[in-house]
Amino acid sequence: MKALLNSFVYAFNGLVYAFKTQLNFKIHCVAALLIVALGWWVGLSNTEWPLIVIAIGLVIVAELFNTGIEVLVDLVSPQQHPKAGAVKDIAAAAVLISAIIALAIALFIFVPKFV
Numbered sequence: 001m002k003a004l005l006n007s008f009v010y011a012f013n014g015l016v017y018a019f020k021t022q023l024n025f026k027i028h029c030v031a032a033l034l035i036v037a038l039g040w041w042v043g044l045s046n047t048e049w050p051l052i053v054i055a056i057g058l059v060i061v062a063e064l065f066n067t068g069i070e071v072l073v074d075l076v077s078p079q080q081h082p083k084a085g086a087v088k089d090i091a092a093a094a095v096l097i098s099a100i101i102a103l104a105i106a107l108f109i110f111v112p113k114f115v
């Protein structure tokens, strides 16, 4: 039971680390809160909410993996190396793609409500 509780504490520590060290993670968290508030305001349907939750979760998860990969690369390759750079660039690309997908979902859901 204590081990299970500890695993939640470790995961929470990871969230706090990402939030404290990554400006992009903070920006995405604020954007997520704004989107949820907007969704509340326009009254999203029971089918629209899950799509928004998945879109937000996709970006947050990608950001967390990106942060973990950055920390790992800095640990194993503090010196410059083309492959270390490529690993970071690929992780950053994953975040970018997730954010584009999330933006597309948000536009599909919200734009028709304002036109």
Ligand SMILES: Nc1ncnc2c1ncn2[C@@H]1O[C@H](COP(=O)(O)OP(=O)(O)OP(=O)(O)O)[C@@H](O)[C@H]1O
Binding pocket: 022, 023, 070, 073, 077, 078, 079, 080, 081, 082, 083, 084, 085, 086, 088, 089, 092
């Ligand atoms: N060890 C390295 N070797 C080669 N290139 C690197 C290395 N570390 C970083 N880079 C290059 O510099 C870019 C920026 O690296 P950095 O560690 O600042 O990542 P970041 O995404 O800006 O992270 P942060 O969010 O912490 O500012 C990487 O995407 C990569 O192209």
